[in-house]
Amino acid sequence: MQPKISVIVPVYKVEKYIRKCIDSLLNQTYKNLEIIIIDDGSPDGCPEICNEYSQKYSCIKTYHKLNGGLSSARNYGVEKTECEWIAFVDSDDYVEQTYIEDLWNLREKFKADMSITRVVRENEDGSGRPAFISVFEERCVDKKNAIFEVYKAELVGWSAYGKLYKREHLVKYPFPDGYYEDCACMYRILGECEKIAIGNYEKNYHYINRQGSILQSDLKKEHFRIFDICKEFEVYIQENYPDLNILTVLFFRFAVTQMLNCQSMTEDEYNKIYRMYRSIFRSNLKMVLSDHRISNSQKAFMILHCLTPSIFRLQREVLLLIKKRRVDK
Template identity: 35%
Template sequence: MHSAPLISVIIPVYKSEKYLHRCLDSIVNQTYKHLEIICINDGSPDSSRSILEEYAAKDSRVIVINKDNGGVSSARNAGLEVATGEFIAFIDSDDSLSLDCYENCINSFEDDVDIVKYFYEKIHEDGTIACNCMKLPEKYSYTEGMLFKQSWNVWDKMFRASVIKKYELRFLEKKVFEDLDFNARLFLVARPVVKVLNKIYVHKNQHDGSIMDSLTKKREGLAIQHIDIIENIHMFLMEHGELEKNKNDFFELCRYCFGMAVRYSARHEQATCYSRITAMLRKWGLDYGTATDLQALANGEYEIIMKESRPSRMKGSERFFYVKNEWNHKVVRIFTKRLLCFCRNGLWLPFR
């Protein structure tokens, strides 16, 4: 019998044979031993499956699920379906953990704490290392305006399983930036208490074959997927009766997702992208109040233009998106917090 709480570790695996041994070694050798290590082989065509079966044969804590390829969200969801732990942690199969990570996480969970967040470093193929250490309080309760003061990742956090189960949270499948959707819904509805461990525990391998690297290079469809994400968050908040309470944070999410849609919009996707944003904002029928930028989009008061002359702060070839506004002489924030410039007739924002 174990008196220590069980941690369910969910690892989606796809084409990870080069890094998988290091990842699994960092899990099975954790100083905290009461683990349920759920490895989802997402139809990987390389030797990943045999590596997983090798570890499962040696360690009864390792559970292997084989499934057809469906993407990282599908694999994580398969793991959530079978997870029985009191706490849930995610890790990508090409990453590794410091061996004391989970022990320190468990020791940090107090009765009122829902999430323990820790930091990570990115290890590039050339050996250079970049650290991610955000300035966060040691412990905080989520309140309005904090949504963009934390990371969107799920693999740099340990979650209390009851929070995920209460709201039946699952990852949005066949989309990129699925962590954004998952975390935004969790934080807005659950308003969790977060404990922060100011130490690096995750070692991420940045390489050309990573999922995010290949998707962002491809870019195709990324604009529309960001619109899908905000639509899914809106639907979730409506289902739980939480939209009105979270309206300001939701509007910030709209600006962020629309801004990312602008950034990733290919030329042939532009008309579809902007018309869908307008149609969606109109369908919601919300009172946008002082969010005049969103109201302008809902009214269809925008145009896509090309501009030869560029403000001095712009670099390189830029395309611009222009939103009309009622004041003309005032700066209106639209889509993004990074306000670059303004002109007499409205606000110019770069997109690529």
């Protein structure tokens, strides 16, 4: 018999999206499912909507708590469930019918301690989906190679969603408070696993690029936390997998790119952030360019980060213009 899997859904100010999210979970082909909704003190109509669903469907449990942030809500859900296996879905996203079944079958195929799949990122109107997504074979890797694949962030990434976890690992390494909570602890969770299954079910999870989300906002001091996380990750890699040092360089590059592309800021702020870690990129450029495991697009971005802020800003504007024209067509 298939085990019961708990899907934890943190909810905060997503009244426009929450029904589509919950409905997509109710339609799962994997039937032995528990849906735990954590209302994180949402000030809109979400609490009433969540109560409505939990009263109508026995598989749904709704819990209300004071606002504590995304990590707090996820961790609260982990505390409330007794299921051995857990998945997360963000309340402004939605999933296809086979999302949980595919994650479970992938885990079962390799008898893995965790399964990971890709996700589709799209805009609220459904546009913005990549025209082409590279295909790769399902595989099972050890913890070291899983950390490499996840933090190389080409096939799969470190986000909490798109994964099936053992509850015990989430209890040992709960999500920390603050922004970028998933990349701050995912390597430690992976480090608890002996076998990790990676699959190519990218169409199963729809991540919605929504205006007003944490990563689409004005620059705040909290956003600089990403650089502290990079330094913590660097220490972990040096202590455990020093031959994967290239990951720390790629992670710093991600942090700078994330800040510049997703937060609104002044030109002085932009230039300061860009130059903050440019010496790291320049001193490690040869290592990145010579590594056959790194894609050409990653290498191109590394070269751009070694140049001037104005050139990086120009390429960003050109890419946005190209995307806009594709959408208009």
